Amino acid sequence: MGDVRRRGAVVLGITGLVAPLTLALGATPAAAASCTAKTGPYQKQVEKFLGRPVDGKQSAADCKAIKAFQTKHGISPNAGYAGPVTWGVMDLMQKQKAVGNNPNKDGKCPVNKGRIACVNLSLQLSWIQDGKKLVYGPVPVRTGRDGYETRTGLKKIYWRNIDHVSSIYDVPMPYAQFFDGGQAFHSVGVSMWNPPGSHGCVNMTKTDAKKYWSLLKKNDDVFVYGRKPGT
Template sequence: MGQMRRRGTVAAGIAALVVPLTAALGGATPAQAATSCTAGVGPYQKQAEKFLGRPVDGKQSSTDCTSIRAFQSKHGITPAAGYAGSVTWGVMNLMNQQKAAGKTPNKAGTCPVNKGRIACVDLTRQLSWIQDGKKLVYGPVPVRTGRDKYETRTGLKKIYWRHKDHVSSLYDVPMPYSQFFDGGQAFHSVGVSMWNPPGSHGCVNMTKTDASKYWSLLKTGDDVFVYGRKPGT
């Protein structure tokens, strides 16, 4: 807040982000889209160019701007003006970290391996996965955790209540596949990008596919371990 996920969940998701520009912009050509783009060179221009597969020259071209703007629009980064600022690079850098995790997200051994089946949440990399001892059961998958003042709380917890068709009584929004593990904080699906700032009200948001899979793999009483610090803190 199911279909079988192929190996390389995060890498495949990130690769899909570099979409054809005309498709991302609703059929507009780069020249048309450039009219609403900034001509300014952002502090992370070269990094953004490299991430998006553009020529890395540190100069803002109309095509560079259109590509950056499409990325921003896709992930709710505002203003979506094609400027390679700190928020845009922060999202791109986070995706790079997630891709680097590959199929060994617990390589450092931070998430306990002596608890049997456990859902791990790494706030720093905005990743979650399910493991059983040292065996990776599912994931890692990108997640969206709590925003400022609504941080997802760290520590060892347990799933204490599940409600597949839950609706928040506090925010009056659907929370499908909810699995609560700390007060009002739960795993559940949402309909926005997992890289969409500024984040949740403390829940661990997932795509519908991933939340559905977590629902099928976890049960009441299973452990959840949350650690790290969300990006930028």
């Protein structure tokens, strides 16, 4: 019990610094911006993604659709411009969808560990598998941005706190499951595609974080691999 208490104190100290930063990006709505008439470098790709007529020319309707997408996912400025950040989010969504129900097709997440939580940074996807059997997912996640990358490698869940709150900044981290220092699975109230990412934690929707909480336990394995776009 003493050891657990000490470990908990260390984790609280670490996450007190990490957690607020994890949530800070995207914690406020994208700055309000007027709609732009400018045609962006990814105009055709964005038009196709949004189901708009693909003519490569910005229109008021195009801008309205792009702006709505940007606002939903916390992309700033949300001026309706078809730029690289907006297209990057859309492109990632398409790649995630293409994975289907076989996220470990490349076999990179170990299948000899029994139940394990896998995190593919390159595709910003996570899932739980048991051997070769898919247990849950894949689901979109939001991992560490450039300079604060979620660390790769084989790890274990060593501490769990369903109602974790940063002791320093009073920032909630619901359904927190820590696997590497202050880095943990936990739910957030922002879009999983909100750029540029967290400050190390693996952010999840509340639904997915709750499911991970119910399926995983202390000492379960976690394997993180790949590289988040933009890092």
